[in-house]
Structure formats: C-alpha cells, structure tokens
Amino acid sequence: MSRAWTVLPCLVAGVGPAFAQAPSLEPVLRAELAFARMADEKxxxxxxxxxxxxxxxxxxxxxxxxxxxxxxxxGDPGHLVWYPEAMGLAASGDLAWSLGPWTYAVKKGGAVLVHGHFLSVWRKQAGGGWKAVADIGVPHAAPERPVEPFAIWDAAPMKRLTQSKGSDATPVLLRKEADLAAAWVEKGGLALLPELAKAGRVLRPRRMPLRDPAEIEKALEADRPGARWEPARIQVAAGGDLAWTCGESGPDDRGATASFLRIWTLEGGDWKVLFDVRLPHPAPPK
Structure with missing residues (x-):
C-alpha cells in the first residue's frame, strides 16, 4: 500500500493546533479525505x-x-491515491483550495506508475457541505523524500482582506487576465512574474511544485510567447479575497496550445496569482 494512503487516517488528528486557529477549514479537509477514501475503496x-x-x-x-x-x-480501473499537504480558505468561508501529492497504479497494491501533484478548488454548497468545482494535476518524478502534510503552509485562512459591500471583483479579474494574456504574447511565461503573489507557486508537468523564485523564473522561460486566452470560468469568494479562473490558451509562436488554472488572492489591495498551473496539449498528428 502506498505511503500516501497511510497518512490519511492520522491527518485530522495531526493538524489539531492549526484548526484551533482556523476551525472553519476542518470541513474542507474532511471532505478531501472522504473523497480520497472513496477512491481507494470504490x-x-x-x-x-x-x-x-x-x-x-x-x-x-x-x-x-x-x-x-x-x-x-x-471508468478507469486504476488506483489513485492522494492527500492534501496544504490548504487555504477564503475569509468568507465559501471557497477553498487544496494541494498535495498523488500516485497512480494499475491496481490497488500494484507498483506506482505515475507520481504527481494536484490542485483542487472547493466550494461550499447550498446544504452546507463541500464539493470540488475544479481539479487539475501535473505528473512528475517520484519525490526524493515523502511530502509532509501541511509542511508548506499552515492550515489557516487567507488574510482577511475584504471589499466594500456590493462590489464585484469579476470585472477586475477579467481585466487582469486580459492584461496577462497580452503581456504573454510578447514575453511568454515571464509575463507572470510581476503578477505572482509573495507565496505564489507554479505547477508544470515533470516538476515538483515550484516555490523558489529562481526556479520559477527558469520554468517560466520555457512557456513560449504568443498564447492568448480568455477565461472560460471565473468564480470569486463572497468576501472578495480569493478567486479562480481557468481556460485554454494558444496557439503560441510554435503552434502549441495548453490548459490553465489559476488561483488569485488579494495582496496589498491588488489581485495576485497564488497558483498557476499550465498543462500543454499533445501535438496534433501530422
């Protein structure tokens, strides 16, 4: 059995001190764990x-x-295993994200064929429960050492920055996406650098989630210029401090296309990218 699964039963007990600061995050964690357990069992x-x-x-x-x-x-008969190593919650308590490692095997108990990291967006439902509204993942090599749950961020809410009552951040985020797309045409992935939050992370295939600024810059240099996009979806937390966008971009200057998902957060009164995930599409047959 994968080590990732053996961590799951102890996660809730293991992050008790963090939940003393952020009790409202615990339902999201429990939903994530129940999701993972169901994948293992059913x-x-x-x-x-x-x-x-x-x-x-x-x-x-x-x-x-x-x-x-x-x-x-x-459906896929394979065996998918994961757990959250970090989570975040909007101040309004209606939108959250989770990040963590996953493994895939042909069958339960079989050899792991693929390692990777996922990023999921969770939204509180009308009945009070939580469900995922977006799910994306990148494959990468097996990590040199097991990832420790909640080692990157504490399980605590985002800083409580709120907008004035009645304001809508959607037009602002659409402009931010449009400006980023326009800059990408000239600079490629490097256009993302000034838009990243201080704790911004970049996920790309064949790489562990990137946190170091130098590593992020090197990875973004590989994202070719010329890829334009308009978000296909955008959702903003009721408190106006957390949002996500997704869509498809391209073609770039070499004709390649890709899918993207971004999580945005308010930082110093401006919207910044907390996570940027980009998945290149397979080249069309010649």
Missing part, C-alpha cells in the same frame, strides 16, 4: 462523480467537465 469513477459538482472543470490535459471525464462506464 474506485476513481465513483469518487469523482460523487465529490465533483456537476459543472466541475477537470483537465486531462484538455479542459473538460465531470460528466465527460468520469461519466462513461466502466
């Missing part, structure tokens, strides 16, 4: 159909929806 298809909203955005690597990805029978 399979990938059942778990994702249960824990993703009907309109959830998923990426493989092209952007699609829950039904198209997981609806057809019999």
């Amino acid at each position: 399979g990938i298809r059942t778990a994702f159909l249960t824990w993703l909203t009907e309109d959830a955005s998923v990426f493989s690597p092209r952007m699609t929806n829950r039904k198209e990805q997981y609806g057809p029978e019999p």
